[in-house]
Amino acid sequence: MAGLMVSTAFVAIFAATPAYAQDTAASASEEPAHDIVVTGSRIRRDRAAESAPLDVVDAQTITDRGFTSAAQALNQLTSNSPMLNQADGSGNGSGSGQQFPNLFGLGAGRTLTLVNGRRMVTSSSGLGDAQVDANIIPLGLLDRVEVVQGGGAAVYGSDAIAGVVNYVLKDKFEGIELDGQNGISSRGDFHTYSLRGTAGTNFAGGRGNVAIDVSYAKSPTLMFSARPLSALGRLTVSNPDDTGPSDGIPSVKELFDAHFWEFNSNGVLFNTPAPFTRFLTQSNGTPLQFDSSGNVVPYNPGTQVGIPFSSGGDGYAYRDLAGLRTGVERFTGNLIAHYDVTDAIKLRTELLYARTEGTEIPQGQSRTILNYGTYAGPVIFTIDNPYLTDQAKAALSAARPAFAAGAPLFLSKYFNDLTPDNTQTYKTDTYRALLALDGDFSAGERNFYWSVSGSYARVNGKTRGWNVDNTKYANAIDSVLSGGKIVCGINADADTTNDDPACAPINPFGNGNVSSAARNYVSVRTGQDYTNEQTDLLATIGGDVVRLPGGTVKFSLAYEHRDEQVSYTPLEANQLGLFEGGTMEVAQKAGYNTDELSGELLIPLVDQAMNVPIVRLLEASAAGRLVDNSIAGKEQVWDLGLRWQPVDGITLRVSRSRNFRAPTLAMLFAPSTTALGSVGFDPCDADRISSGSNPSVRQANCLAAFQANPNYGVEADGTNAGKSAAERLAAFQDPSENFERATITTGGNPNLRNEISDTFTYGVVLQPAFVPGLTISADRIEIDLKDGLSAFTTEDFTSACYDNTTPDPTVCSAFTRLAASDGVSPGGTIVTGTTTTFNAGVVKYRGEVYALDYTFAPGDIGTFHLGVSATHNSLLTTSVTGETFTRTDNTYEKPTWEGRLNLDWSRGKVRVSYQAYYLDKTKAAYDATIENNPNPILDSNLTHSISAQVDLGGFSLRAGIDNFTDEGPSYPQIAYGDILGRRFWIGAKVKM
Numbered sequence: 001m002a003g004l005m006v007s008t009a010f011v012a013i014f015a016a017t018p019a020y021a022q023d024t025a026a027s028a029s030e031e032p033a034h035d036i037v038v039t040g041s042r043i044r045r046d047r048a049a050e051s052a053p054l055d056v057v058d059a060q061t062i063t064d065r066g067f068t069s070a071a072q073a074l075n076q077l078t079s080n081s082p083m084l085n086q087a088d089g090s091g092n093g094s095g096s097g098q099q100f101p102n103l104f105g106l107g108a109g110r111t112l113t114l115v116n117g118r119r120m121v122t123s124s125s126g127l128g129d130a131q132v133d134a135n136i137i138p139l140g141l142l143d144r145v146e147v148v149q150g151g152g153a154a155v156y157g158s159d160a161i162a163g164v165v166n167y168v169l170k171d172k173f174e175g176i177e178l179d180g181q182n183g184i185s186s187r188g189d190f191h192t193y194s195l196r197g198t199a200g201t202n203f204a205g206g207r208g209n210v211a212i213d214v215s216y217a218k219s220p221t222l223m224f225s226a227r228p229l230s231a232l233g234r235l236t237v238s239n240p241d242d243t244g245p246s247d248g249i250p251s252v253k254e255l256f257d258a259h260f261w262e263f264n265s266n267g268v269l270f271n272t273p274a275p276f277t278r279f280l281t282q283s284n285g286t287p288l289q290f291d292s293s294g295n296v297v298p299y300n301p302g303t304q305v306g307i308p309f310s311s312g313g314d315g316y317a318y319r320d321l322a323g324l325r326t327g328v329e330r331f332t333g334n335l336i337a338h339y340d341v342t343d344a345i346k347l348r349t350e351l352l353y354a355r356t357e358g359t360e361i362p363q364g365q366s367r368t369i370l371n372y373g374t375y376a377g378p379v380i381f382t383i384d385n386p387y388l389t390d391q392a393k394a395a396l397s398a399a400r401p402a403f404a405a406g407a408p409l410f411l412s413k414y415f416n417d418l419t420p421d422n423t424q425t426y427k428t429d430t431y432r433a434l435l436a437l438d439g440d441f442s443a444g445e446r447n448f449y450w451s452v453s454g455s456y457a458r459v460n461g462k463t464r465g466w467n468v469d470n471t472k473y474a475n476a477i478d479s480v481l482s483g484g485k486i487v488c489g490i491n492a493d494a495d496t497t498n499d500d501p502a503c504a505p506i507n508p509f510g511n512g513n514v515s516s517a518a519r520n521y522v523s524v525r526t527g528q529d530y531t532n533e534q535t536d537l538l539a540t541i542g543g544d545v546v547r548l549p550g551g552t553v554k555f556s557l558a559y560e561h562r563d564e565q566v567s568y569t570p571l572e573a574n575q576l577g578l579f580e581g582g583t584m585e586v587a588q589k590a591g592y593n594t595d596e597l598s599g600e601l602l603i604p605l606v607d608q609a610m611n612v613p614i615v616r617l618l619e620a621s622a623a624g625r626l627v628d629n630s631i632a633g634k635e636q637v638w639d640l641g642l643r644w645q646p647v648d649g650i651t652l653r654v655s656r657s658r659n660f661r662a663p664t665l666a667m668l669f670a671p672s673t674t675a676l677g678s679v680g681f682d683p684c685d686a687d688r689i690s691s692g693s694n695p696s697v698r699q700a701n702c703l704a705a706f707q708a709n710p711n712y713g714v715e716a717d718g719t720n721a722g723k724s725a726a727e728r729l730a731a732f733q734d735p736s737e738n739f740e741r742a743t744i745t746t747g748g749n750p751n752l753r754n755e756i757s758d759t760f761t762y763g764v765v766l767q768p769a770f771v772p773g774l775t776i777s778a779d780r781i782e783i784d785l786k787d788g789l790s791a792f793t794t795e796d797f798t799s800a801c802y803d804n805t806t807p808d809p810t811v812c813s814a815f816t817r818l819a820a821s822d823g824v825s826p827g828g829t830i831v832t833g834t835t836t837t838f839n840a841g842v843v844k845y846r847g848e849v850y851a852l853d854y855t856f857a858p859g860d861i862g863t864f865h866l867g868v869s870a871t872h873n874s875l876l877t878t879s880v881t882g883e884t885f886t887r888t889d890n891t892y893e894k895p896t897w898e899g900r901l902n903l904d905w906s907r908g909k910v911r912v913s914y915q916a917y918y919l920d921k922t923k924a925a926y927d928a929t930i931e932n933n934p935n936p937i938l939d940s941n942l943t944h945s946i947s948a949q950v951d952l953g954g955f956s957l958r959a960g961i962d963n964f965t966d967e968g969p970s971y972p973q974i975a976y977g978d979i980l981g982r983r984f985w986i987g988a989k990v991k992m
Helices: 002-014 059-065 070-074 390-399 470-477 518-522 572-576 664-671 695-710 727-731 794-800
Strands: 054-058 111-115 142-149 162-171 173-185 192-203 206-220 234-240 250-256 256-258 268-270 286-290 295-297 310-313 321-327 327-342 345-360 366-367 380-381 407-415 422-441 444-467 481-482 487-490 523-548 550-569 589-604 617-629 633-647 650-661 673-677 744-747 755-766 772-787 789-792 830-837 842-856 862-881 885-887 897-907 910-919 939-951 957-961 984-990
Touching: 054 059, 059 142, 059 897, 059 910, 059 939, 059 957, 070 142, 173 256, 268 286, 286 390, 295 390, 345 444, 444 470, 470 518, 518 523, 523 572, 523 589, 550 664, 589 664, 617 650, 695 727, 695 794, 744 789, 794 830
Parallel strands: 111 162, 744 830
Antiparallel strands: 054 142, 142 162, 173 192, 173 984, 192 206, 206 327, 234 250, 256 310, 268 407, 286 295, 327 345, 345 422, 366 407, 380 407, 422 444, 444 523, 481 487, 523 550, 550 589, 589 617, 617 633, 633 650, 650 755, 673 744, 755 772, 772 842, 789 830, 842 862, 862 885, 862 897, 897 910, 910 939, 939 957, 957 984
């Protein structure tokens, strides 16, 4: 409580600090005069009567900011951790283009998404949280977004742990509205478009209304080289100047303009298939490579700092390994309608269709020395290869005389031209149809309301990319000259052809020399089709129970039956295992159904008419839910709340709830696939050994592993052989950290359990009568979760294994290490890993949310609206086993303070809006110090945006500048701030 009191004082002065505003749910100036159904409860009540904090983003805010998707509005909530479709700089891709709410950083699957208070079908696939893509929400029909911060499962069911996001659509729309917007960055890129048409009309003498909304929007992909910070090509590598854990010298140092010196897109030459500079093919001490025409030219490996990176040089630039931002293209079509069958019964329908396509640039086709002995190993060729130019033959024979006699050389190359396209696409078609009847009736002096609805929703998704058929590649990479024509050979030194008449040979020398025939021959379409289906039946009834001295007791009862089905159908190449590791993927389908009964009570204990001292109002609420899931079993959750007004203008509120999330079908039954991949950070790598949540435990566990395995840490050339375990550990560098060397198995986990959370919130709402139009709120939120369902990667399993005093054998068996060097990688290199969903133990969150909302009109100079919101994150910690915790509060993932401010001025037909977004000074990682990180602290980050609108009657214009100071992310973290920089947009709306 002391922390909340101190922070509440902060609210009083927060309007003078950098932040960005919100539309608060408690704004007295905007409250309706009648009870409505508000997110967080199915009981009709005043919006300010919630016992848990509620945030609202309305349609005006979306217009002010020039948002073209609901996802952009969600990303401005300070309690939400934005999902930006952006790569993190680790070499991974930028994602599917789908965007989901992620309240308090607890994970997108722990925020429930609703549309008009009803569940939506899951958009995503893969390991699969139950997530709904915000891109499919129709902005033309969106009235507001209501966000319950903390809990909600007792009312709505599974997934409402961090909170609930409810998209509330307009009840009716009349007229025709055409809207268009265009945007571009100050660097002349990131060109965005949106077009929308909305039309609606009343019919049957005003008893009915029908409205339709059609929209299209597009944003492009973006490369790392397009922005100054991401273009730096920055990495951290071992620092040879480090002398120990307390010398003030980081154990790692910054590397700029990082390149993979072992390969590039033209091809780097090696005498021996091992990634050491002494094995580079050299002419008079100068390494050699091919140029784009296929001739041999000098090669500059850059300033080498180990395997696999160098600074500068002609190697493949790390910044070009994958795209920075995913491009998104979407089309939505929505129809909503209602008809008053009688004065007390209303028939409603909602029809939705959305097509979204995300395009990312993933890692391409590597055939490099780093992967010798695998399908992705270097091209082995001899002087007989007919694609070699005379210049190349002469140069290579001079550099390595044995080559002229038939000895092979090894070409280490990153192919940009081996497949027709180097992008990955994610397409989803979402269909939803809902039919509902709702109405009111009276029985004596009591009023009741009811609703019955049925909906069917389906997502047809597909992922598509291009890959290389291993067998056909092996046929085509070796070519011979036969009858004066270059054809595919069984191998490069046999003057015979293979038995595949369709084979077209590959010219591997230089970039861009693979023929279209060879490209079409070796390429296969890869990916999977998936289907998510949801059938939902919901019946509710609510109303008055009994009149008490303090007011009328109200109730709500709801029964819901939901059927969920999912299917995965890998493409033929995936099922046959034609590419990469050769794993055959199996089609799979599964389903479950759930029957759930919930009830709520709102009990007014005291009102002002009772004249009770220091109690103007006292009100209790209770909710409970019984769940019977055909797979996850039975669950009981509940919610208790209390509101107390000691005097006019001051309301204290508190709630306590138990919430849950059931494992999704994708988590349980996602098909198993195996492919080469990077393992992320290896805790036993010399760069990581002194970090982690328990450095001493990590060092002890890693040392024990090296003591038990004398070949761990011994390099391919015998370096470190015979040294002590401590010496080998101190020099160990795991190449699987930075390159795809490990076989990663990805799939479902049928042994999952429900995760359970306990949530406690308490706070205060101030609405002083002497300042009309002012509302201030402050709420404490505490969430304790156990048996958490988390998507675990190999990095998560290794950290949990080595950072725990008593590691779980199941965790430690999720990966394996190389027993001894394979001639390329040192012993101890992680060679197999796992990505799956795992009951991760414990998650704890502590924080507060604050809001200030003030509308005032001084004189005749116009109306001002000031909105301020902030989230204070004091604790966010997770544990796999319940013993070792990893904290992400006070880091770039969840900084201590996040703030927003909005200042709007309107007069007549003109409206001007200023917005700011603030991120607190924070750590690069919770355990970051100068000993393990050259940049342990990230500076605070503040961005400013401004927009203006003018209404000319049936025609309005708007324009704005986002991030007008061109503030980049806080160095060096590309995800802490706005990587896009200054952007301009202009839009117009026509109303008829």
